[in-house]
Amino acid sequence: MSNYRPRLLRVNLSTGACQEEDIPEKIVIDFIGGRGFGIKYLYDELQPGIDPLGPDNKLIFSIGPLAGVGALSTSRWLVTSKSPLTGTYFRGSGGANFGAWMRFAGFDVIIVEGAAKKPVYILIEDGRCEIKDGGNLWGKNTIETQKLLKETHGNQASIACIGPGAERFIRFAGIMNERRGVGRGGLGTVMASKKLKAITIKPARKTKVTSKEFEALRREAVAALREHPFLMPVFSKGGSTVSVGLSNAMGLYPTRNFREGTLGGWEEVSAERYAALKEGDNACYGCIVHCGNLLRVKEGPYAGATSEGPDYETIGAFTGTFASNDIATTIVADSFCDQMGLDTMTAGNSIGFAFELYEKGIITKEDTGGLELTWGNHEAALELLKMIANREGLGDILAEGTKMAAERIGKGAADYAMHVKGLELPLYDPRGAKWHGLNYITSPMGANHNLGYGIQEMFNNPYPRPVDRFAEEGYAGVVKFNQDLTAGIELGILCTFVSTSQVPPLPLFCKMLASVTDIPQFSVSSLFLVGERIWNLERLFNTREGFGRKDDAYPKRFTTEPLKKAGPSEGAIIRNPEGMLDQYYAVRGWDHEGVPTAEKLMSLGLKE
């Protein structure tokens, strides 16, 4: 009925079989693409209780109908799996060009299942799929791996690969494509568990949607982006580094492992300072924003070090958490994590966690191999990062993530492990952004900032209405709105940076989706409906795994310690998290335990 005929490639690494499949029409209509396909296949194909690092886990790469068709900022790709860090549903989101290359290869979904006996990579070329020997790649970092594969398959290849971090089963290793990563949740570790070093796509054909209607919509979207008062004039210049000043001014910049809300001397890591180190920029496929900063350290012991980045979250993770304001450290750490294929956010948070344990005497110099983890000691932080990457000493424990590390360390360490469901916190203190914070505890994959970003609180954006960031009553509906909207946006898959600026405007984005999917009735409310369907199916996945209300909880600190040194957020604390959860479950149509009710599932078409 629709001309949109997404296709699926299934690669079984145990048997070596590659198989192409149509995606059933009912799935296409109900889930559209991207994140929808990810959870639908994961939910349907994974048995509950399987080991995330065993052969029964699957990796589902997916793109949306707008990938690689000429629209701006809509070629992101997702990886969906069961996370070894959290044990929950997880989806990572990647930039660069792998998404567009999936479109060119003709596959909307690639499911990788089983596990190889020895290192391999998948080659997709001219519509064929091959499983190739990856022995020579194993052990190589993500830069070298991509370089080697391009030497073999040409510079036009796009490669999603893992680094040594994943191979060492560090639970927060990601997947890299160019210098952009699917960072969080250990999806690279899942890939390593399958002995899959990389997926290489050599473009076969370039698909181009050429309908006049779509072209007009595309132009309208480009104009909206160009005319936006923030995206090109500000964001394009420095990317998310601009948030450092914003977050410190609000008193939300996590400092000393989330004890304080402003970093002394934060100006040293401000957007201006990064701008001074900028030598160029980089963009994802089909994006004119170019938010990637190519930076070079100019002086000091790390002079000459370069990175594409760091972005705001990485800066936060490698400064405030251990009370450093050393800009060079952030660049070195960023580059190192990219090469090793590690999640900067979990890595930096884990280091801040270790610093606090050291202060409290829970760990000592004996544990740290002599490192003095005193606040601000950024050299020690970088050393500890290397120990994590090499699984040496304390690093071997931290390589499990703060939740498991705290369990192993004992002695009350868990009180200082800043995570939800095992995923370390994003770099905005939820005590001063309570509704954004409600995402951290209700997201299906632990503390994540990108599944329902609280633009209302962070940017005073009254969309769809203003939110009081300190209130604990009245805004659960906005949280649901942000979450369902994001799930809908990730059908596209539009970049969060532009979508949270309402570019393109939602009705236009929906028209673009309607045009390329040939589902003419697809409207804003369709997007919210599919988004809500996705959110509920993700929740059902976790419910099936045994997660529930008890797991929708903050680290102890946020409900017991007022935020200090936090300017306008001074003294903020989460007083009634259960009350906020009650409001949230009610507006979601979930029961008191956070389980979607029969009526909610039926009305979403998830139950007959």
Next chain:
Amino acid sequence: MSNYRPRLLRVNLSTGACQEEDIPEKIVIDFIGGRGFGIKYLYDELQPGIDPLGPDNKLIFSIGPLAGVGALSTSRWLVTSKSPLTGTYFRGSGGANFGAWMRFAGFDVIIVEGAAKKPVYILIEDGRCEIKDGGNLWGKNTIETQKLLKETHGNQASIACIGPGAERFIRFAGIMNERRGVGRGGLGTVMASKKLKAITIKPARKTKVTSKEFEALRREAVAALREHPFLMPVFSKGGSTVSVGLSNAMGLYPTRNFREGTLGGWEEVSAERYAALKEGDNACYGCIVHCGNLLRVKEGPYAGATSEGPDYETIGAFTGTFASNDIATTIVADSFCDQMGLDTMTAGNSIGFAFELYEKGIITKEDTGGLELTWGNHEAALELLKMIANREGLGDILAEGTKMAAERIGKGAADYAMHVKGLELPLYDPRGAKWHGLNYITSPMGANHNLGYGIQEMFNNPYPRPVDRFAEEGYAGVVKFNQDLTAGIELGILCTFVSTSQVPPLPLFCKMLASVTDIPQFSVSSLFLVGERIWNLERLFNTREGFGRKDDAYPKRFTTEPLKKAGPSEGAIIRNPEGMLDQYYAVRGWDHEGVPTAEKLMSLGLKE
């Protein structure tokens, strides 16, 4: 994009203009038909604050895409307007054949606006519309009116008309088609205010959907109806009279103006007793259930009296409310109301109200013109009914409905006026069916039983899950489900009697809608989405008129007096109506005052 091209006929009685219009594609896709078109046009075209009985009010007749196309029980027609009884949005639902005839005439919507200077009727014949002189019809009852118009235009005409009740501006006069009425809310009175006696449709052509796909679905629906364990074996035999026994057994049968829950001697008005008086049956167009009972009183003072009906609600209104169990009275009253064009439910409730005022001494024999309104005095009840129809004495006051009548009478009469927002209560006591009861206070048109019927409580039907009818926590989501579902069903427009039995099954019903509208993606979740959109737009209409939380309230009795003589419902009382409202508003995504939030409206496509 879709082959479904519904058309609208606009008749302006002030100017005499008849005009055909396309319904814009956006409205078609967002609102589909029936109830959707009703509220969409009413919301867009009515200015807030207009007098329901002035020329600025409109009457919107609408059908759904399944009317007159051969599907079973889907040819109901709706009338949407601002009610003179409640001042709210109102929609009445009619059976018989007028809905199918609208389809044959080629109009999905007929909007009547303005007001004529002298009595007229509208004739729609061979695709033409004429406003004809109705002087000779004015004053005639609904039987005579239809007879006269058929003499002029032929027996194949279908006529929707008003009776003398509406002409006398009784605020609860309805619109009759054959012997089925659009009873509630005074929509006939609106028609009278426009001096419109009738709309007569002479079928021009018979539309028939002949696609093989639709034919297969239609057959499946017929089979589902034939195989249903209740509908043909039980319901078809006696219609809703079966509920008398059920309701008394549950202790929900309103007795003595809702003081008690069981009527002494209710067996005299049981399904069996009505069956004994049955001489035949009657069906709406395209329905094999034939739930209309053709009854004749066999003996006593009313021997020879006949009626098509009464149904359960009418039986309840003319027995328990004033503590009578006289079966003949119910038949005589039913027939009288049909002829006068009066709502039996409001009429009977008003009489029960008067009986209690009499008992309390708030009114006396002086007010009643000598009638002794003592419990069980059914002769007096029938006399009072005639006084209402003739607007004589106390009847003239009761003709305004219990809410306005209580205001005029004063002396605490309002405590005994059993209504919500001015609409008198259906005949199930909400104290023993609390979630069904939540409909009464949250429905956009006052106490109505058919906008979200609580089958879970009334029939122990665990669809979508069982409900504890005495609980005050945990089922607001089921109420929302029932309401959104009903609004979705009324796109069809499927009869409530079969739809509440899940016939045809919802997925099949949606496939039928998808087939005839040529919106192939139309699914169960689409139905709930459109249903929720409708419900919210209806709420917005009322919000614009000044209604809010304060108006979502029960009559005092239900929160202050335990239900007596009520068997398993003995002692039931509504303890925390505000708490139930809180739950309901939360699950609806409305704010504390019951106003839909910006995020809810945006996600429903009701706000950009």
